[in-house]
Amino acid sequence: MVRLNDCDPGFKHQVAAEPGGEGIRMCFGCAACSARCPVGANRPEYDPRRIIRSTLLGRREEVLASPLIWLCSSCYSCSEVCPQGVRFTDVLTAIKNLAAREGHAPPSARVTAELLAKQGRLLEVTEFENDKRADLGLPPVEQRPSDFQAILGIEPEAGEGEGA
Amino acid sequence: MKALLFLGCTVPVRNLNYELSARQVCEALGVELVDDPELACCGYPLKGSDQAHALVIAARALAQARAHCLPLVALCSACAGTLAEAEHHLSHDPEAAAMVNQELEPLGLTYEPGVRVTHLVRYLISEVGLEAIKAKMTQSLEGFSFAPHYGCHYLKPAEVIGGLDDPENPQSLAQLIEATGATAVNHPRLKDCCGGGVLGADEELAGAMAGAKLAELNELGVTAMVMVCPFCNVMYEGQQKAIAKRMDLKLKVPVVYLTQLLGLGLGLSPDQVGLKLNRVKPKELIKAFKE
Numbered sequence: 070m071v072r073l074n075d076c077d078p079g080f081k082h083q084v085a086a087e088p089g090g091e092g093i094r095m096c097f098g099c100a101a102c103s104a105r106c107p108v109g110a111n112r113p114e115y116d117p118r119r120i121i122r123s124t125l126l127g128r129r130e131e132v133l134a135s136p137l138i139w140l141c142s143s144c145y146s147c148s149e150v151c152p153q154g155v156r157f158t159d160v161l162t163a164i165k166n167l168a169a170r171e172g173h174a175p176p177s178a179r180v181t182a183e184l185l186a187k188q189g190r191l192l193e194v195t196e197f198e199n200d201k202r203a204d205l206g207l208p209p210v211e212q213r214p215s216d217f218q219a220i221l222g223i224e225p226e227a228g229e230g231e232g233a
Numbered sequence: 234m235k236a237l238l239f240l241g242c243t244v245p246v247r248n249l250n251y252e253l254s255a256r257q258v259c260e261a262l263g264v265e266l267v268d269d270p271e272l273a274c275c276g277y278p279l280k281g282s283d284q285a286h287a288l289v290i291a292a293r294a295l296a297q298a299r300a301h302c303l304p305l306v307a308l309c310s311a312c313a314g315t316l317a318e319a320e321h322h323l324s325h326d327p328e329a330a331a332m333v334n335q336e337l338e339p340l341g342l343t344y345e346p347g348v349r350v351t352h353l354v355r356y357l358i359s360e361v362g363l364e365a366i367k368a369k370m371t372q373s374l375e376g377f378s379f380a381p382h383y384g385c386h387y388l389k390p391a392e393v394i395g396g397l398d399d400p401e402n403p404q405s406l407a408q409l410i411e412a413t414g415a416t417a418v419n420h421p422r423l424k425d426c427c428g429g430g431v432l433g434a435d436e437e438l439a440g441a442m443a444g445a446k447l448a449e450l451n452e453l454g455v456t457a458m459v460m461v462c463p464f465c466n467v468m469y470e471g472q473q474k475a476i477a478k479r480m481d482l483k484l485k486v487p488v489v490y491l492t493q494l495l496g497l498g499l500g501l502s503p504d505q506v507g508l509k510l511n512r513v514k515p516k517e518l519i520k521a522f523k524e
Contacts, residue, residue: 142430145389169282178282190273191242
């Protein structure tokens with residue numbers, strides 16, 4: 070049961086203030102998003118309209134702490150069929166960003182940022198990769214992480230500044 | 234014709250068959266690809282948890298690309314989509330552009346609107362043209378049937394990507410397949426999402442999403458599925474064995490990149506387009522074209 074006294078009426082405004090979150094103001098609850106969602110088709114408890122409704126009601130903790138919000142495949146099917154231009158994919162990105170700031174992001178989010186700061190790319194490039202590339206006549210690729218460290222504000226771990 | 238190549242993170246490490254065939258096809262079609270070692274991550278992996286920094290990372294790539302005065306073409310649909318969305322967002326929102334530029338200033342970079350971002354396949358269609366591509370074919374793939382996998386970010390969001398394909402009724406990949414003389418197969422799950430976006434969060438869910446399409450194509454019995462994105466490839470080729478095991482099915486759906494097919498049509502050998510590196514190999518195709 071939802072008790073309105075336990076709800077946070079400011080939550081929807083917080084979501085709408087995030088980039089991409091503003092579309093939530095337009096939702097009239099038709100559930101075209103839910104009908105079209107390929108994740109929901111396989112996992113019925115993941116329901117875009119329900120996430121929007123819970124957000125509008127102000128069920129802040131339930132939404133932000135829910136592991137379900139991390140199941141969006143970002144396929145944009147919902148955005149394409151929405152008659153109101155809600156762009157649910159972007160609304161959910163706004164919600165996930167809020168959740169991450171409150172410590173609800175899955176551990177992989179932190180790992181991703183650390184990999185980018187260390188390598189400047191998601192996958193490591195070593196001599197091994199470049200040898201394979203050279204065998205096929207492909208030019209070498211490099212790791213240039215310094216810009217990523219500056220952008221993300223993550224210092225490289227001691228001893229990892231050179232080589233790698 | 235000249236374009237700046239955005240290789241991204243996955244292709245140059247895990248999908249050398251895609252990169253190799255893309256470079257070969259471009260050469261054969263008279264497209265010069267320029268490399269810039271500064272171009273690496275597009276920002277996509279961070280977007281879910283930290284879109285502010287993801288946008289700065291995308292803007293960094295756009296600022297670097299702008300200095301080349303060339304269109305930016307990506308092999309990965311997620312890279313192409315993320316960079317195109319960032320360009321769309323920043324060119325329509327001067328406030329966001331100013332914020333991004335504050336972050337880029339210490340790096341000696343400035344974002345300015347005006348970079349044309351596109352996927353390599355869309356670039357080939359719009360710049361070289363379907364008829365010109367068809368005219369360059371020297372080796373017919375007649376008798377083979379392929380299932381194009383458009384994926385999501387190749388088509389959507391249409392307001393950013395749009396113009397070439399209707400996301401409800403995409404044609405471009407089928408047209409390119411048919412340009413080689415082969416048959417493009419239409420089927421109920423043509424437009425399915427691969428599930429790659431949730432692989433990290435829920436492997437079983439991602440596998441169920443890709444598995445439904447694999448099962449359908451397994452029944453249909455196509456020569457191969459045709460990819461234009463390394464993330465989709467992770468699901469359909471990389472995960473195929475695991476998915477088959479989980480679904481208790483005998484799946485054998487060969488997977489190729491579109492550029493590998495185009496390369497064969499342009500007269501290249503299976504080795505030249507890297508078919509040896511495919512994990513679920515299109516054996517009939519290799520057999521038919523081996524030297």
